[in-house]
Amino acid sequence: MSAIKNVTLVGGSGRLGSFVLDKLLASNKFNVQVLKRAGSSSTFAAGTKVVEADFEDVESLKAAFQGQDAVASLIGDAGVLSQKLMVDAAVAAGVKRFLPSNFGSNMSNPNSRKLPVFGRKIIVEDYLIEKSKTTELTYSFVYVGGFTDFALRNKVIMDFSKYTPTIFNGGDSQFSTTSMPTVGDAVVGVLSHPAETRNRPVYVSEIILTQNQLLAVAKKIAPGKPWAPVNVDLDVVVAGAKERFAQGIHDLPTVIPILLKSIVDPEYGVKFTENDNELLGIKGKTEEYLVELITPLIN
Ligand SMILES: NC(=O)c1ccc[n+]([C@@H]2O[C@H](COP(=O)([O-])OP(=O)(O)OC[C@H]3O[C@@H](n4cnc5c(N)ncnc54)[C@H](OP(=O)(O)O)[C@@H]3O)[C@@H](O)[C@H]2O)c1
Known part of the structure; x- marks a missing residue:
């Protein structure tokens, strides 16, 4: 071509x-x-x-x-x-x-x-x-998976602001973001x-994350904060969201849990181990980048 x-x-x-x-x-x-x-x-x-x-x-x-x-x-x-x-x-x-x-x-x-x-x-x-x-x-x-920067800044993948981030299904699922x-x-x-x-x-997979890794980074940045993560079953949240969506409610609180599932749940092909990074000249990011992104998100 x-x-x-x-x-x-x-x-x-x-x-x-x-x-x-x-x-x-x-x-x-x-x-x-x-x-x-x-x-x-x-x-x-x-x-x-x-x-x-x-x-x-x-x-x-x-x-x-x-x-x-x-x-x-x-x-x-x-x-x-x-x-x-x-x-x-x-x-x-x-x-x-x-x-x-x-x-x-x-x-x-x-x-x-x-x-x-x-x-x-x-x-x-x-x-x-x-x-x-x-x-x-x-x-x-x-x-490309979720947007690393946008999803963290907008508390989609994790909300660090009150030190009680929601951890879905144990927090060990690995997923690609860019x-x-x-x-x-x-x-x-x-x-x-x-x-x-x-x-x-x-x-495209700029970095492969888990929620527990993100929490560990946050704790490293601010070890003195009263971290108290809350474990939640994502499937329960998504079932409710799908019901609302079917009723014609398409607001952000409805759409975001469904999108989140497609970004973090291993059943949705979320870890792009085989990817096109090399072909496209995409360089991966390290934990240093996460520190840069997460530091201003912790009060
Ligand atoms: N992976 C992730 O985490 C993630 C997060 C957010 C978005 N996305 C995806 O990224 C893509 C771009 O999203 P975005 O948030 O950047 O878009 P956006 O800012 O909402 O809109 C982009 C542009 O589309 C045009 N536009 C807006 N509404 C329109 C309408 N009703 N009809 C026609 N054109 C319209 C406007 O351009 P003009 O006024 O100049 O025409 C607007 O500036 C989407 O596919 C979205 O799903 C992915």
Whole structure:
């Protein structure tokens, strides 16, 4: 497959997309354009090429994708389904590679695929797989686990603030995580290796963690604090969350335990022992990085 040069980034203004944009530009390997929704108030650094499209109009999207080799979508969860039309537009415009907005749990795992929170992302994955069989468009699904930085700062994996972090199912499950700037490196790596990453899941694992390891790091940083972890059965929490989700309640307290299960539970293929780090040039992180992240999170 020929090299990828022209890259469109969708959602480049977002939480993750802004890191990916920085890394794409810093690599100096691509001509990057950001595609934003018509009417979006997103702003970008001077000199960034920005185009707009109506995300509900295939012709508008096709015009934006003309001459592009790849589309990397970092669209937020609310916009996930609009990627179907983007795939149609990418096919029509002759784009070679599409990276849908996955960037999290291992959705190739059969248990993850059944989780209700991933329904729309699975629809897009399946659509891309179908299109790749009959058109020139190829895909890469990038799985990175939870975001190390975001998930710790937002108390998703563990909350250190009151010294009573919740430990799920004993806390020894090993799981892969990747911080947001490293996801940016991974996107650069995938687009730099189109043949090797063609039509397959790509696994990135910046570090392999356990909750008990995180607690040990916190205790090392602040040994004098009254640490009193609380053991919780994640399955009980998730059963309640799934019930609420089925009733149409999709708020964060409902969605987060389900996402967490897909990030930490060994039954969900969460430890990416076999991964694409080497191919993509991803360097692992050490405990030093965890100390850096966790220190400001302890009062
Ligand atoms: N693994 C993890 O721990 C983890 C954590 C968080 C997120 N993620 C994943 O990372 C990806 C990006 O998430 P994010 O949190 O960075 O996204 P985000 O900040 O919520 O949104 C990214 C961009 O998408 C566009 N957008 C937002 N809502 C939209 C809508 N309704 N329709 C169309 N476009 C919309 C906006 O760009 P414009 O206004 O410029 O068009 C926005 O800046 C998602 O797949 C998400 O599930 C993973």
